[in-house]
Amino acid sequence: MTRVRRARVGDLPDLVALIAEHAVYEKAEPPADGLAGRLEPLLFGSPEPRLIALVAELGEGGPVVGYATCSAEVSTWDGAEYLHMDCLFLRDGHRGLGIGESLMDAVRAEARRLGLGHVQWQTPVWNDGAIRFYRRIGATSKDKRRFFLPVR
Template identity: 50%
Template structure:
């Protein structure tokens, strides 16, 4: 699985678990991924923020990277989540990204396969879930070719905490 010389791409490239030394490169990949998806820029201190989530004694998430002779050219991050309807855990694939020069060489599929393998072998989980922007037709085609099926959902985002209460209080005070 992870260091298999038969993996796609060029000789010397492997998929491996990320290490703390990879954090600056992972943050750069995340920034490129966010720009590609037309999202807000990542925080400048992203590498610092990711460190405890990925490398604490009880990590919240895991990261696999495509390492080509010391240059990281792709990554996948995932976490363990719970489905009330299934009464079971699943892996949420948060990010899967390969830089443009390395796309269409099989690295996206290799990363997805590696996440599936890690979910099953390291976490005992048999199901993955994720989302992609509806305009990203290349990703949608790619995921369908892997055998994944799209679910009809709309993803929402809502601030939590003090900012939300302030908005509610403002509306309540408006005549």
């Protein structure tokens, strides 16, 4: 039985390990050293944190096998807030078991809790499994490219 819950401070090592695995999966650069220290204030620094992290564990207190992170953002075009899901990842061997859907249900519950009308996210165009999953749960997509601009 999988349980999805809000991440706790003690989950940071597992969360950082999952994030590193996620980067490898998406063929991206690994996170810079000190990620746990940068995430801790975002996740746990206030009663209503800037970043929400949800973890999927196998049974109560079992190993953490997946995560989702999200935060409230603003759409200029809509003139409204929405929940932006930055990451959703499951360890290899744990996909296709309903865990991703449980994480998405928890993300939707966070959006409802915050009074937000929808969730937005992105996935690499080559990630056919994720795209099939998102379409199966009723999501639609728009083609866009994501740009990064360093400011230092």
